[in-house]
Amino acid sequence: MKPRRRRQGFTLIELLVVISIIGVLVGLLLPAIQSAREAARRAQCQNNMRNIALALNNYQIRKGAYPASGLFFEDPSSITSTTGAGAGSQGDVTKSVLYRIADKPTSADAGRAGRSWVVEILQDLDQADLANNWTNEYTYTAVSSPGGTTATATPNSILANTALAILRCPDDNNFTPNQGNLSYAPNGGFARVGAYPIGWKGFQKDDPTGSSGGSTGSMLKWDSTGDRALAQNYMQKLGVFFIQSVYNNQLDGTNVPGVWNGRSPSWGGMKTATAAITDGSGSTIMLGENTLVGYDGVGSMWSGSQPTNWAAPWPTFSMFIASDNVCGTAGDCSTTLSDGTVATDSTAWTNANIVGGYENIGYGQSLTLKGTSPFINSGHPNGSNYAFCDGSVRFINNTIDGTVYAKIITPAGSKLPVPYKQQPVSQDAFIN
Template sequence: MKERPINASLPRRAAFTLIELLVVIAIIAILIGLLLPAVQKVRAAAARLSCSNNLKQMALGCLNYESANQKFPIGDNRADLPGGVYQSWQAVILPYEEQTAIANQYDYTRDYDDTVNYTAIANQIKIYNCPATPMQPRLDTTPDEGPKSASYTGKNTARGVTDYWGINAMETWVPTVGGCTGSFPSFSSYQVGNDFDPARVGILCRAAAGVTTFATITDGTSNTIMIAESAGRPTSYGPGGATLGQLNPGEAGWSDPNGAFKFKGANPTTGAVKPHGAAANTCVMSCNNTNEIYSFHTGGSNFAFGDGSVHFISSSASLCVVGALVTRAGGEVAPSY
């Protein structure tokens, strides 16, 4: 067999030049730059949809509870009623939203912070957490707010958190904020400490305001907010998602009845909600997550209504409109949101 000469020319192999390689890398970088925002938008949309589904499950839980008990759960039971048990509405509806395993761990004859409930309240429940909220999963280990059970040990027992809360009432109002006139007669005067005013309370009101039945929701269930997002606790968040530190008490646990709040409006710059009714408190949502509406969705928040429906309301909605939607019997005719 004849051997090929050592110096015989071999066929040349095709290859990218350096310039061609740089061009390809540049094109890939551009495509990634175009794709990433789209992926982020898809993820945000998926998180918002999942959050909406969570609220739907809770709303149905409340309606199933009403069907079984002929009344809605108490939104903020701070042992206001004689012999009352200190527990949250989210604990009460567990059996009505397919969370029977955790409900079976919970002793409903004892306060939520009783030692017998430590195991139950440490559970992190998926439908009580919005996927758009940072730092998942998380627990609340801050001191909880009293009154305490007789068996309370004073330890910072770990509590599974929630991003969703009932709004007890629309607490304060100043007519110069948004000019609430015409369809908003109950907003015509400044009021403080009106947690139990029949025209101002919400569906998941405090025990002392009396139970809520369908008959008491004279504004209509489809026109009344039942559950709102107040996400991120026990971390304190302010305007623009700014982290302000740690809440103490955190009031973040789904079992903690202290977490429910009264809608007031917040300062759009600082997030402050006091003094109540101050003219500067024009921010409707996502300026303060301590005791106000707050979400990590772009442009608004999800809300569950008394008829079981869930709606996304824009952060540009006026205080007048959201305030009207909070009350169950305010007599307002709220415009479209």
């Protein structure tokens, strides 16, 4: 009798063991794969920022200063006279469009919204076609071209909604496909409008009515005596990019060159050149991330109820700021802070990034409405990418000490008056 042949194959127990081993291996590999993918997305984001920083520095070399974060058109009718009773009104910031948009822009200001910093560097971003077709005398939402529709001119509204890959971080999921998205914002210091610095109350949650946040009081009371030129002088030491205005408005058929500067003082001419970055370009932030800027087809109260994109000049869409809580709830940096300490280099600036607050780095990830948080946030775990004025790009943790963060925001903190003067920053505190 022939011996029975054993059946070839695996037993059920053997199969279960193999499947279990495969499952364990896959479980071990998935985090590594996800981490590698995140690293690749972060590297792409950093590459985008590096190229944008290069474009901004090229612009600075050509023009002698960085561009305005947002540019608005002034109303010539606000200047009644250069002599007699109306003399000097061009130096009155309350007559400027900057005064109105510093709080909550309205639809009446929509016709004054020119363009953002992105438009100024289109040529440097290898977007010659967009740059050559853009009409500077028109708003970013203009639906017609000069003299009406022509075969060679494209309305700004169409150009501004063109999707540009370099302007969007791969980890920014708060975007609309095939539209003018934006993930990056330049350093505006501690106020949205330097010429008229008022505070910002952070949003706890999405709230289009603004009942849970918005503008509040004066950001600085250095101008308590009415010397707003002095306040502007300090604001220029606290940021790199500023909201500006020009007399060059197509609405009334005029083409009057010049900035809102009139007589002394100058409200709209705030610009930063390399020489003004006395704290060092390698220790001064140029660009950061914000998933709440860029395209919004509906429009919000923070954009004059106008749709937005990378060309929108509105303050909460064209820049980021650090928390202005360094000045306390009263807006007076010279008073005692809420914790009972006196404002000094080691305490006042700490409030620039208080973990757990609504204005700290990263809290914007809790919000979805565009324009509702002018503070840094990103889709990267635990931190954000920053481009510095020397062209370097670094990843910085969201929990960075507020004093260190304040120092790398300000280009000339060492030139501030006592007791707000900042001491030199240790680069080991923010360079990983």
